[in-house]
Structures are given as C-alpha cells and as structure tokens.
Amino acid sequence: MRSPKDFFRPLAVGAPAPVREVPFRPSRMIHFFDPGNEKMAAKVPAIAPTVDVLLGNLEDAVAADRKEAARSGLVSIARTTDFGDTQLWTRVNSLDSPWVLDDLVTLVTEIGDKLDVIMVPKVEGAEDIHYVDRLLAQLEAKAGVQRPILVHAILETATGVANVEEIAGASPRMQGISLGPADLAASRRMKTTRVGGGHPGYLVREDPRGEDQPRATYQQDLWHYTIARMVDACAAHGILPYYGPFGDIRDTVACEDQFRNAFLLGCVGAWSLHPVQIDIAKKVFSPAPADVAWARKVIAAMGDGTGAVMIDGKMQDDATYKQCQVVARLADELAARDPELADAYAAAEKE
Numbered sequence: 048m049r050s051p052k053d054f055f056r057p058l059a060v061g062a063p064a065p066v067r068e069v070p071f072r073p074s075r076m077i078h079f080f081d082p083g084n085e086k087m088a089a090k091v092p093a094i095a096p097t098v099d100v101l102l103g104n105l106e107d108a109v110a111a112d113r114k115e116a117a118r119s120g121l122v123s124i125a126r127t128t129d130f131g132d133t134q135l136w137t138r139v140n141s142l143d144s145p146w147v148l149d150d151l152v153t154l155v156t157e158i159g160d161k162l163d164v165i166m167v168p169k170v171e172g173a174e175d176i177h178y179v180d181r182l183l184a185q186l187e188a189k190a191g192v193q194r195p196i197l198v199h200a201i202l203e204t205a206t207g208v209a210n211v212e213e214i215a216g217a218s219p220r221m222q223g224i225s226l227g228p229a230d231l232a233a234s235r236r237m238k239t240t241r242v243g244g245g246h247p248g249y250l251v252r253e254d255p256r257g258e259d260q261p262r263a264t265y266q267q268d269l270w271h272y273t274i275a276r277m278v279d280a281c282a283a284h285g286i287l288p289y290y291g292p293f294g295d296i297r298d299t300v301a302c303e304d305q306f307r308n309a310f311l312l313g314c315v316g317a318w319s320l321h322p323v324q325i326d327i328a329k330k331v332f333s334p335a336p337a338d339v340a341w342a343r344k345v346i347a348a349m350g351d352g353t354g355a356v357m358i359d360g361k362m363q364d365d366a367t368y369k370q371c372q373v374v375a376r377l378a379d380e381l382a383a384r385d386p387e388l389a390d391a392y393a394a395a396e397k398e
C-alpha cells in the first residue's frame with residue numbers, strides 16, 4: 048500500500064497532478080449513447096445542451112462486432128462536437144475483456160483532453176482502480192493531457208459491493224460510483240430478469256386481519272441495501288454516488304420513483320438510457336423549489352447555525368441547519384448551470 052504521503056503524487060513522470068478534491072459538477076443524468084450507432088450519434092449535438100453528462104458507451108449493449116466502430120465513433124464525435132459545459136464521459140469495456148486496453152490507449156491518446164471521466168465496469172476491488180490509475184497516468188503523460196481524467200466505478204458484482212469502501216478510496220481519481228443492478232443481480236444469483244427497479248414478488252404482507260379478510264402487500268426496494276452502502280462509502284471518501292440504469296423505458300412512473308428513492312438517500316444523479324429519461328432525472332435530482340425555499344428560510348432563521356428555533360411548528364437546530372445547507376448548496380450549484388431552475392428557485396422564495 049502506498050504511504051498516505053504519496054497518495055497525491057502523479058503515478059507517471061509528466062502526468063498531471065491528481066485532484067485533491069472531486070470538483071462538484073452537476074451530473075443529474077449521465078446520458079448513454081452508442082457512438083457506433085449512426086442514428087444515435089446524429090442526435091448527440093442536439094442532446095448535449097439538454098444533459099449534464101454525455102457518455103459514449105463502449106461496453107455492454109454494444110455488440111462484439113461493433114466495438115471498434117463504437118470506439119472510433121467516439122473519437123470522431125469528441126473531435127467534432129461542441130459540448131459547451133456538458134461533460135463528456137465514456138464507459139470502457141471491462142478489465143478482463145479483449146477490448147479495454149485499446150479503448151484506454153486510443154481514447155486517452157486521441158481525445159484525452161476532451162474526456163472528463165472514464166467509467167470502469169465490474170470493478171471488484173482497489174486493485175482494479177490501481178491498474179487503471181497507473182495506466183491513465185502513463186497515457187496522460189504520453190499524450191500531454193494537462194488535467195487528470197477522473198475514474199468512475201460501477202458496482203455490479205457481489206465482490207465489488209463487499210469491497211466498496213476500498214474502491215471508493217483507491218485513488219484521488221475516484222469521482223464516483225454507480226449501481227449496476229443487472230450484472231449485480233446475476234453475480235448475486237438474484238432471480239430477477241430486469242435492469243433495476245422493484246419486483247412484485249419482493250414484498251411484505253400485512254398481518255392476518257381475520258377469516259377471509261384480504262391482506263395488503265407492500266412491494267419493497269431490492270436495491271436499498273446496496274444504494275445505502277454505496278452512498279456511505281462515497282460520502283466517507285468525498286466522491287459522488289449515482290443510481291444506475293432503469294431498463295423499463297416505457298414505465299416512466301416507476302423510473303421516477305426509483306430515481307427519487309436514490310436522490311433522497313444521497314445520490315446526485317442516475318443514468319438516462321433513452322431520451323425520455325432525461326427530463327425525469329432532471330426533475331428528480333434537482334431539489335424541489337418549495338424545499339429550497341424552506342431550506343433558505345431555516346438557514347436565515349438560524350443565524351450562525353447553532354441553538355434551537357421553532358419554524359411553522361417544527362424544531363430547527365444545528366443538524367437541520369446542516370441538512371438545509373445540503374439542499375441550498377445543491378440548488379445553487381444546479382441553478383448556476385440551469386437558468387430555468389434558477390428562476391423557479393427565485394420565484395419559490397418570493398412566495
């Protein structure tokens with residue numbers, strides 16, 4: 048293990064210095080597209096201003112015989128598209144695949160200055176991040192990349208979940224972690240056949256109420272444990288947690304519910320797999336204007352943030368002040384990028 052003194056040293060001569068803190072940049076939706084799919088790629092310039100993150104996906108959902116087309120498609124899109132202040136990420140193939148080495152070498156040397164974050168699938172432990180960390184430093188040095196490319200891990204194996212804390216703290220490059228519910232379900236031998244979301248069989252039933260009385264059932268959240276663990280690991284290491292994909296594209300209502308559970312538990316965003324999911328993520332991962340107005344009211348009433356006051360019948364103290372600061376700060380960060388949201392927050396405060 049490296050000495051804590053060396054943690055922030057570049058891992059290759061000539062590589063940029065690692066970041067000391069993960070910069071918070073809005074990433075309410077990470078919009079996936081297949082850069083080798085001409086129809087999808089053609090939509091990228093129009094989608095770019097409507098999303099916080101665009102992600103060129105090279106891994107699962109790209110057929111084996113389309114891997115090279117996806118990789119070269121991403122290089123060309125990155126070179127020819129003006130992304131404004133929208134981030135460009137990629138998901139490379141898994142570390143045990145025949146494609147990942149060429150993915151990393153090609154992308155960093157050709158478009159390393161355009162890439163903000165590289166998402167690494169099926170991360171199992173710190174050793175996977177260490178491998179990517181050193182290789183990225185070598186490639187950044189070779190290509191003359193001036194700022195470090197950050198790394199995002201997908202939590203999609205049982206081993207990865209068991210090691211989530213060490214993954215979160217494995218490198219200063221670690222930007223965040225997403226839940227990968229489909230591979231994780233397979234790895235754990237869960238009996239679901241879906242990409243995220245609930246299952247009607249995973250429920251609790253009301254106690255018996257008497258002969259022939261119907262008993263209500265309540266569906267439970269299959270992902271609660273994993274998301275909560277992931278959120279704690281990320282918060283403890285100063286990186287950002289994300290809900291991953293919701294595969295039932297037509298069920299926009301359940302998608303919104305699943306995203307909102309993740310938002311309330313501490314996640315900053317989710318993936319959008321289809322254009323219809325972009326606005327769902329935008330709505331869910333932006334605090335509601337009424338909540339922001341309330342948070343600002345509490346902050347204003349609490350002065351230096353200590354003591355206890357009563358507002359509208361509710362006790363406020365140091366800890367509610369801190370919660371309100373989380374909401375108000377996020378609102379400020381998002382409003383700086385999203386003028387419509389800024390107007391909605393300002394209007395709610397006047398009410």
Ligand SMILES: CC(C)(COP(=O)(O)OP(=O)(O)OC[C@H]1O[C@@H](n2cnc3c(N)ncnc32)[C@H](O)[C@@H]1OP(=O)(O)O)[C@@H](O)C(=O)NCCC(=O)NCCSC(=O)C[C@](C)(O)C(=O)O
Binds near residue numbers: 081086321
């Ligand atoms: C679901 C699919 C097949 C439906 O695609 P479709 O063409 O059948 O849908 P549509 O409703 O007919 O599409 C309407 C229009 O939107 C376009 N379109 C559609 N999607 C997009 C998009 N994302 N970005 C930009 N444009 C898009 C599409 O090309 C079409 O264009 P057209 O009107 O000109 O004909 C398609 O949306 C898609 O391929 N999405 C991305 C899938 C993906 O990336 N999956 C991997 C991430 S999830 C995962 O990996 C799991 C995980 C984490 O690893 C783990 O849990 O283990």
Ligand SMILES: [Mg+2]
Binds near residue numbers: 107168227229
């Ligand atoms: Mg997967």
